[in-house]
Amino acid sequence: MTLENQLIKKMFYETLMEADEKNPVRVLGEAFLAGHKDGTADISAIRFAQGEVYFHNKDYEAAIFKWENVHNDLKPWAKKNIADCYYELGQLSAAEEIYQSIETESRVLQSEVALQLFSLYIDQGMLEKADEVIKKAVSFHPDYPNVTDIARAFFEKHNDWKSAIELAVNEAIRTESHHWFDILKTYAEQGFTNIFEPQYFSKCLTVLYGADQTRFEQLVQALWNGYKNGRSYFSWLREFNRLFLHLDANREQSWKELSSLYQETYFELIDGTYLMKELAEIIPNLLTNWLKIADRSHALFASAAVLAWSEKFPSSMNPEVVNDAEHLIFHSRNETDGLEYSLTLFDSIVKWAEAQGVEPGHRFRWLIRELVDFQTHHLLVAGISGNGKSAFINAVLGENILTAPTSSVIVFKGDEETEIRKIADEELTTFSSFHEFQEAVDRRLNKAFDNAMIEFSLPSPILQENRLALIDTPGFGEGEALTYVYFADSLLFVLDANDPFTEKEQEILMQIRKYAPHLPIHFLLNKIDEIYDEQEATRIVEDTRSQVRAYFPQAKLFAYLSHVRSRKQQNDLAEFLRNLNRPIAEDDRIEKIFIFIRKLIRHLLDKRAEMENNLSESIKWNEEMVTKLSGAIHQLTDLKEEKARMLTRTFHKVLEEIRSDLSENIPEILRGCSDLIQEDSDFRNIHLELNDEMNRRVHAYVNDKILPKAYRSLQEWIVTANDELNHCQSFLDEMSDGFHAMYGQERLKLNGDFQVLDDWLRDADRMTSSVQMEKMNIFLRRTPYQILLKSAGRLFGAFQQNNAILYNKYKQFVENEDYLDVAESIINKLLLPFELFAKSLERDISLFFRNPLAVLNETVEETKKEMKEKEEELEKMRANPQKFRDPLTLFEVKLRQYEWMTISAKGVL
Known part of the structure; x- marks a missing residue:
């Protein structure tokens, strides 16, 4: 066991003992005593060893005391051990402080301190500090036993996939170990790697390519699928194909999975979803790499794809790659179902066109269906x-x-x-x-x-x-x-x-x-x-x-x-x-299907141009219709005002005739009441008799003469009004017919409201029916002369000899009075309903025109709305024409690819 391992495991004390010694406390105590007496022994080393023994026996205070008195080269280790004691005692703050104070050049000790701090932070739930310290441990001594495994386990446990992937990538590049590449592949398969931009993995892939081609293919496949359909997918395709372009891969090697992935991706890219500007810098390198590694089952597709793309975009492909494709396509097995591919392409174009709002046409569907009937x-x-x-x-x-x-x-x-x-x-x-x-x-x-x-x-x-x-x-x-x-x-x-x-x-x-x-x-x-x-x-x-x-x-x-x-x-x-x-040869029918697919693509482009032209024409037509409809509204408004003026004027003429008759005849009727006055009349009550008779005669005149005449005049006026409104309706009908001709359908129903005539007839009957006039004080008014006459009558009426005088005075007064104010009062009361009727005429005539004007205004608004929608649609079509044309271009490329595949089967150019 090395010294560092002994220090890590706190077994340094064994170096101071004989092999057969069983009691380290006694042995180390005797050694310490002897060394203290003669001064020859390394007292600090003995104290360090004693601290280890006490630690193992959980006498942490004694261990701390011993280690605090170590002053030789073991002092950094002694401080670390003191911190371990505090850790065991649960005094974590003290332990942390001591760990952080240790200064040493020993990478082993630094790693041990870092791992202890890591454990301490984990125990305290201080995950950020734990993350920081474990990353430092990995960075300065990644080869230290278990440090990377501990770090990986920590990152995975807390779903820190960014750190876990960084660790795997760095270790894979550093060690070139299959273990780390496999871990990275697992992360990619789980979809965690797409949080990084694709270029992050370029160096890692380059290293793996040189180390293990099989694992390289597996990792590429995992990363590829992880990025698919994500925001960085195109970035991955650009970066990887740029990288792979410079690697010495070829068809002699086995690239079955990657070749299949290239084919799948290529067909996805040209399925009409993406625009050419998105694909222009991706497809050439993708096709070049695909052709470079295509196995036997994919060689035909790859070479045909290269030739089809190069025909459509000649400058985008390297001529050497095109030549390689031309050679390869006629040496490739053709085991494809050309009919299935052609029908699938036709169906995909039809579905795409329908999604764009363009009808591909029943004729093409019929033709393809008939061609499939062999x-x-x-x-x-x-x-x-x-x-x-x-x-x-x-x-x-x-x-x-x-x-x-x-x-x-x-x-x-x-x-x-x-x-x-x-x-x-x-x-x-x-x-x-x-x-x-x-x-x-x-x-x-x-x-x-x-x-x-x-x-x-x-x-x-x-x-x-x-x-x-x-x-x-x-x-x-x-x-x-x-x-x-x-x-x-x-x-x-x-x-x-x-x-x-x-x-x-x-x-x-x-x-x-x-x-x-x-x-x-x-x-x-x-x-x-x-x-x-x-x-x-x-x-x-x-x-x-x-x-x-x-x-x-x-x-x-x-x-x-x-x-x-x-x-x-x-x-x-x-x-x-x-x-x-x-x-019937199937290949012949497939060629015919290809021809009609090409015609369908051309047809859809023409339909698109036709749609744009139709929208433009429709907008122009709608603009003209708005102008015509607005003109019609102005015409109707003018007509309404003209008819209102005319009918109001003619009604006022009728009213003036009635007023004139009343003004002229009422005073005469009142003067004619003088025949009621006789010399033998009772002049005390003659004024009452005169007043009653005047009211009776005026009332009789109004009901017997004026109202019948007014009724006839109003009926004549209503006939005139009916003629005028019928003329207006004829005008409305002509206007409707004109718009129907323009619209090609009966869209506008401009019907006037003839209910106003019924209302006028009802009002005419009401106004000219019998009138119950309120009794007026015609002869009982408080004029000075009337007061004098009435007073004289009451005073002198009892004396017969005064009758002649009173007779002459009364008769003279009745016959000479002008009665204008009385007549005016009667006329105003009598003609009040007629005046109110006259004031409502303009509103009534507006009611007649209300529906036609509402229909026209509504049509104007609908036309403007439709015009705006079509303008927006046209603007959208013109602003982004490639959104429609690019997918058709890609369908054409795919069609040409299938044609090349068919050509290769026949072995002819």
Whole structure:
């Protein structure tokens, strides 16, 4: 046992004892006494040893006393032991103070002190200090026994994964021990390492690569999966691929797991989730490294990915890497299911497009579904106008279906029941009748080529028995008719025996071969029965066959009698068609699927541009509509004010006529009451009689004359008002029709509120019905002359001789009084309801226009809201166009990768 180990275990006292001694207390006591007497012994060493013995026997006070008197080289150890005593006695503060006061150059003692302090802090629950002291212990003496294990256990127990990972990384780099690399891998697998930036592990990985390739691959895989889908994932991909690029890894080594991880990651990156600016600096190095280590099962994918990416982004890939990929792809096993990959790619594009709010179209779905049907042979029947193509198709189908030039591609399929469907990008439509089908495809009714196609299923023995689908196109060069060349498995070109294989026909066929160089092309020589000389007909057939085979050596030719319906010809034709129906190669159909996937990508880009244009046009249209609607609101407001002024003015005219009649006639009626005064009248009460009679006559005049006339005038006014409001409604109807034409639907219902007329009629009846007028003091007013007359009547009325005087005075007064104030008072009371009615006219007319104005204002607000939403949508689309285009670019890269894989299977460039 070394001296340091003896000091650590407090067994130094054994060096002062003989081997057979059993009582260290006695031996050390005798040695201390002897040394003290002669002065030759190291008293401090003996005291140190005695302290150890006392410590082991738990006599801590004696031990402390001994160690306090040690003054030789063992003094630092003695102080440490004193602190241990206080620790055992539970005097932790004293122990801590002494531990911290120890000064020594011994790394062992420093480590022991640190570990004791660590334990002391743990006991006190002082975790921060414990963390600090254990990290110091590891930093200055990591090789000290158990110090790193103690530190790791402490970090793990308290979930301090940052410190635990730092410890593992540092120790792995320092010791290159598999143990620490395995610990780090465990941390990575548990997801703890992603709290560090990826470059933190670069040195560690470099060291491990040189030490153990298998463990390197395992650790990389653990770190990779830990960073996946996290905030530092792209940083990891950049950092690791930069690091791995400079390591001498190659395909001769076994990198199966890492190669698989590269493939998985690559496909995840180009699945449409990320933008090109995020991938531009990642993909090239990732592909370079993948190609560098790709095993046999991944070599095809890696090389195809490199070639596809380099074609799309030539400057991003090293030419040597591209050359390596070109060599590798034709020496790789192709055991992939190309059909599954192509369909998966198509489905992923469709789902992505739908998530972006872009409809990929029913037509593409239909085409792909039909291409997956390997039991049906798609025969495209073509020919220039006048060659009898439609008649031939009708003959094959056994029905007169094609009666006029068509504007749509039609696919005829054999089935048990007849069903006709129009397959457009936007919708699927099933025709309810044959007539409806004819109207939809007749070019005379539909001048423009319709990109939608027709699926015509019908019972047809020749189609069903031969598993054929006939494709009829309106003509090549129109719309997307040429697209269906890619859909066809073979082409039957109809020639006219009277003028076969013309230059125009050759041009069309060359164009078809340019688009589809591998499409089998065969010919039907139609109208051969129109050649009356049999030898001439035979010559034409042979000459045509020679001409055709000069261009198409594998082509078959069938001479067809267009005017003859014989069983033999039908059987020969069926046999001819059966011979065209060669087994369908899966690779051929996969290539066709690839073509339509590429067209789908182009279609989606066009749809995006169309959406932007539609939004822009919609915004512009909405702006115009807001202007028109606002103008309509101003028009209605002006019309409302005009009608209010006009109807109010005419009503006031009626009112003035009534007022004029009352003002003119009431005074006359009152003066006419003078006939009540006679010479023999009782002048003491004549004033009362006159007042009663005046009230009666005025009341009778109002009810018998004024109110009937007012009723007639109001009815005439209401008729006028009704005409005016009807004119207003006509104007509103015209306005509605105009907006309906602009909107293309009945969106605005501008109906005036004619309830106001009913209200006016009711008010007119109420105002012109019998009036119960309150009795007025017409002749009982307190004017001086009236007072004088009434007083004179009472005073002199009893004397007969005074009657003549009173008679003349009363009669003169009644006949000469102007009664204007009386008349005005009566008029004001009588016409008060009419005045109130007049004041409400403006409000009533506003009620008539309230609904139309509300509808227009609401439509303006809705239009502005819609316009704002579309402006925001358009701004969003234009602000970030790459969000839509980049995924399509990546889909195109993936498509090209699959095409390369298919090419490699055929061994052709």
